[in-house]
Amino acid sequence: MVAVAGSSRGVGRPRAQGPSRSGRTTRQDVLTAAAELFTTLGYSATSTRAVAERAGLRQASLYHHFAGKEDILAALLESTVQPSLELARRLATERGAAPAGRLWALCRADAALLAGGPYNLGALYLLPEVRAERFAGFHRLRAELKQYYADLLLAAGSAAADPVVRADLVFGLVESVILLRRETPERDPDRLADATADAALRIAGCGESRLAAVRDEGRTLL
Known part of the structure; x- marks a missing residue:
């Protein structure tokens, strides 16, 4: 997969479903989930709630790492x-x-x-x-x-x-x-x-x- 990069906005809050099974950081899990949803469902049709759920996070935890959906898209594009x-x-x-x-x-x-x-x-x-x-x-x-x-x-x-x-x-x-x-x-x-x-x-x-x-x-x- 194309590498996803960018600096974190802070330490993540607890996950909705416990520690990541992927071994990735919370930020990486968000970017991976967004990459899948943006390229399959479409960017406009994907909400930050859907990204958070796919990543196994509370939505508040996602916002601790990204200001919003545009922030996530920018990180993916730059990667x-x-x-x-x-x-x-x-x-x-x-x-x-x-x-x-x-x-x-x-x-x-x-x-x-x-x-x-x-x-x-x-x-x-x-x-x-x-x-x-x-x-x-x-x-x-x-x-x-x-x-x-x-x-x-x-x-x-x-x-x-x-x-x-x-x-x-x-x-x-x-x-x-x-x-x-x-x-x-x-x-x-x-x-x-x-x-x-x-x-x-x-x-x-x-x-x-x-x-x-x-x-x-x-x-x-x-």
């Missing part, structure tokens, strides 16, 4: 970006590695994050509520990640007439696994991630004769 962003920051320091290999590694890891896990959290990007100011933090993280894609494309010597468009295409291709997963959930996420990274490198101008070597270097970086 779909933060691991890839941390990897991108690390790859930016890998000066001994070719930019094309670093780009493949980032595309592959990002696609695997979005394609894997029990819940298609990336589908939450499409919610109209995500345009609200509350989600500015998520949009900043996503914009920073996209900039790393653009920087790697430029360093890889992409010959695009418009490098901004090329970056949009590569970033959009990676995020398209969200829709593919929704339409065909039985797809193998690892194969999908590999194919997405290969396709992204082709968009970046990497020829078939180089792709195998770039892929090998990318796997080493991961």
Whole structure:
């Protein structure tokens, strides 16, 4: 599952059903329950009471960790970006590695994050509520990640007439696994991630004769 992150607002109150059987923290149980309900029942149709009940909590305990439903959604959205962003920051320091290999590694890891896990959290990007100011933090993280894609494309010597468009295409291709997963959930996420990274490198101008070597270097970086 996509990791869920964020700082706690305080120590949780007692559960409605005793200690967590999952071994997770109260906050993690809330995020896991919300991930399931938001992606199956829908965000609008899910109440904080339903999330609390699914997590085995009193509703008051949920509010001790999250201000409300938007707070939970923001944490879930940020969890779909933060691991890839941390990897991108690390790859930016890998000066001994070719930019094309670093780009493949980032595309592959990002696609695997979005394609894997029990819940298609990336589908939450499409919610109209995500345009609200509350989600500015998520949009900043996503914009920073996209900039790393653009920087790697430029360093890889992409010959695009418009490098901004090329970056949009590569970033959009990676995020398209969200829709593919929704339409065909039985797809193998690892194969999908590999194919997405290969396709992204082709968009970046990497020829078939180089792709195998770039892929090998990318796997080493991961």
